[in-house]
Amino acid sequence: MLSPKxxxxxxxxxxxxxxxxxxxxxxxxxYTNLEIIVLDNGSVDDSVPRLRATFPEVTLLCSPTNIGCxxxxxxxxxxxxxxxxxxxxxxxxxxxxxxxxxAKMVAAYPTVLxxxxxxxxxxxxxDRHILHGIGxxxxxxxxxxxxxxxxRNERECAHSQPVQVEAVSACAMMFSAEVPRKIGxxxxxxxxxxxxxxxxxRARDAGLRNYCLTNTRVFHxxxxxxxxxxxxxxxxxxxxxxxxxxxxxxxxxxxxxWFAFLQAxxxxxxxxxxxxxxxxxxxxxxxxxxxxxxxxGWLHRPCDTRRLSS
Numbered sequence: 001m002l003s004p005k006x007x008x009x010x011x012x013x014x015x016x017x018x019x020x021x022x023x024x025x026x027x028x029x030x031y032t033n034l035e036i037i038v039l040d041n042g043s044v045d046d047s048v049p050r051l052r053a054t055f056p057e058v059t060l061l062c063s064p065t066n067i068g069c070x071x072x073x074x075x076x077x078x079x080x081x082x083x084x085x086x087x088x089x090x091x092x093x094x095x096x097x098x099x100x101x102x103a104k105m106v107a108a109y110p111t112v113l114x115x116x117x118x119x120x121x122x123x124x125x126x127d128r129h130i131l132h133g134i135g136x137x138x139x140x141x142x143x144x145x146x147x148x149x150x151x152r153n154e155r156e157c158a159h160s161q162p163v164q165v166e167a168v169s170a171c172a173m174m175f176s177a178e179v180p181r182k183i184g185x186x187x188x189x190x191x192x193x194x195x196x197x198x199x200x201x202r203a204r205d206a207g208l209r210n211y212c213l214t215n216t217r218v219f220h221x222x223x224x225x226x227x228x229x230x231x232x233x234x235x236x237x238x239x240x241x242x243x244x245x246x247x248x249x250x251x252x253x254x255x256x257x258w259f260a261f262l263q264a265x266x267x268x269x270x271x272x273x274x275x276x277x278x279x280x281x282x283x284x285x286x287x288x289x290x291x292x293x294x295x296x297g298w299l300h301r302p303c304d305t306r307r308l309s310s
Contacts, residue, residue, distance in 0.1 A: 002033065003031065003032075003033045003106065004033065004086040004087055004106060005033050005034075005035060005083075005084055005085045005086055005087075006031065006033065006034050006035070006085060006086070006087045006088070006089055006102060006106060006174075007034075007035045007036075007037060007076070007077075007079070007080025007081070007083065007085035007087070007088045007089070008026060008034055008035070008036045008037065008088075008089045008091055008102075009037050009039070009073055009076030009077060009080060009088060009089065009090050009091065010022060010023070010036070010037070010038045010039070010076075010091050010092075010093050011038075011039050011041055011069060011072045011073065011076070011092075011093060012038055012039065012040045012041065012043060012047055012051065012093050013040070013041040013042065013043055013047075013066060013093075014043045014044060014045045014047060015043075015047065015093055015094065016043075016045070016046065016047040016050040016051055018093045018094040018221065019038060019047070019051060019093040020050070020051065020054050020055070021096060022091065022092075022093050022094070022095055022096060022097075023036065023038070023054075023055050023058060025095075025096040025097045025099075026091075026097060026102075028099050029097065029099055029100075029101070029102050029103070030099050030100050030102075030103050031102035031103040031106065034102070035059070035080055035083050035085055036055075036058045036059065037058070037059045037060075037061065037076050037079050037080060038051060038055075038058055038059070038060050038061070039060075039061045039062075039063065039072045039075055039076050040060065040061070040062045040063065041063055041066045041067060041068075041072050042063050042064055042065040042066040042067070048060070048062060059079070061075065061076070061079065063075075066305065066308065068188065068190075068191035068192050068303065069170070069191065069192040069193075069195060070186045070187065070188045070189075070190045070191055070192065070195040071186075071188040071191075073090050073170070073186055074185045074186050074188060076088075076090075077090075077180060077185060078185075081177055081180070085177065086176065086177055087105075087106060087109075087174055087175070087176055087177070088174065088175055088176075088177070089102065089105070089172065089173070089174045090170050090172070090173045090174075090196075091171075091172055091218075092170070092171045092172070092220060094125075094220065094221040094222065095125075095171060095172060095218050095219060095220050095221070096125065096218070096219045097172070097218050097219075098216050098217050098218070098219075100216055101120055101172070101216045101217070101218060104120075104213055104215060104216045105118055105120065105174045105213060105216075106174075108162050108211070108213055109176070111161070111162065112161075112162055112209070112211060113209075114207065114208050114209050115175075115176070115208065115209060115210075115211060116175065116179060116183075116200065116203030116204065116206075116208030116209055116210050117167075117168040117173050117174070117175050117179070117196075117199070117200055117203060117208075117210045117211075118162070118168065118173070118174045118175070118210070118211050118212070118213070119134075119135055119165070119168035119169055119171075119172055119173055119174070119210075119211070119212040119213070120172050120212060120213045120214075120216050120217060120218050121134055121154055121157065121212065121213065121214045121215075121216065121217045121218070122134070122147075122169055122171055122172065122217070122218055122220050123154050123217050123218070123219050123220070124219065124220070125219045125220060125221040125222075126221075128154075128217070128219055129153050129154050129155060130151060130152070130153065130154065131147075131149050131150055131151065131152050131153070131154050131157065132147060132150060132171075132220055133147025133148055133149055133150045133169065134147075134148055134149050134157055134163065134165065134212050134214060135147075135148065135163070135165025135166065135167060135168055135169070135210065135212040136165065136166060136167035136168065136169055136196075136197055136200070137165075137166055137167075138166045138167060138197060138201065138251075140251075140252075140253060140256055141256050141259060141260075142256075142259065142260055142263050143244065143247055143248035143251065143252045143256065143257065143260035144244060144260070144263075145167070145194065145197050145247075147169075148165075154214075154217065157214050158214050158215060159214045159215070160215065162211035162212065162213055163211060163212050163213075163214060164209055164210065164211055165210050165211060165212050166200065166201075166204070166210065167196065167197045167200035167201065167210055168196065168200055168210050168211075168212065169196060170195070170196035171218060171220050172218040173196060179203065179208070182206060182208070183199075183202050183203055183206050183208075184202075186198075186199050187199070189246065189300075189302070190243055190246055191239065191242075191303035192239045192243070192303075193236075193239045193240050193242070193243035194240075194243030194244065194246060194247045195243070197247060198246075198247060198250060198251070201251055233286075234285055234286050234289040234307070235289075235307065235308050237286055237289040237290045237293065238289040238290070238292055238293040238304070238307045238308075239293060239303075239308075240293065241264065241268075241289075241290045241291075241292075241293030241294040241297065242292075242293035242294065242296050242297040242303065243293075243297060244260070244264060244293075244294060244297060245264065245293065245294040245295070245296065245297020245298035245299075246297040246298075246300070247297075248260040248261065248264075248297075248298065249297070249298060249300065261298065264294045264298075267290070268287060268290050268291045268294065271283070271286065271287030271290060272284070272287045272288070272291070274287075275287050289307065292304065292307065
């Protein structure tokens, strides 16, 4: 019997080295019925020719501009479903997968009912027994996401059955073709950060359940695509706080939505005050990126892509 076809979606943005390493790990996968689609998100370096030369067998779709993680993953999902994929795996470009990861994910589907999204144990790339997390937890009070078990040894968190979680990280997120038909695709207004949490919460609200496997791993380097030369990462700060503002307005309940607003205001005020006291211009810019991000998310403003180009 032919194994189900799995579409693997990888976004690349000025990061050919990471993407090539990720693709090389997939080439060693024990699961062979894969449709690998790489979407280049408006790279301005030599990513496209390098990817074409190194992996000519991989489908490479190119956007002239950076359309964001949410829209890019939706584009890839549509392409995978159009090619007859029964499952889709969203995979960060700065990851390396274990050879059995895809096979174990597909094998898990018949063992549990009503799967919305399925993830795996996420470990550090440079210390592969230390956890980034197992799924994502959602605090309805602060409207923030956090990773359970972060920093623990992954050997302490091994279970024979899938573990139910509130949400799954898009670092390695699998879903069946039925899920987007039932709840729709990713909300592209998020652009990047918190979009997978929103998607998972929508699946939960539709009666689906999200799970993680702890008997296989993905190794994640971190959010390389949003880092800049600043050690404090103004791009990531803007996107994270914008996502926080959006998720609070969309899923925050009653007074908790306003509690999240006050939490963000406190954090941003502390950062602005510290920048003023230390006269650290770089830190002030970082604090202002947080403020602009939460403001744009809370007011449901489009992502200011100018903040991502500098």
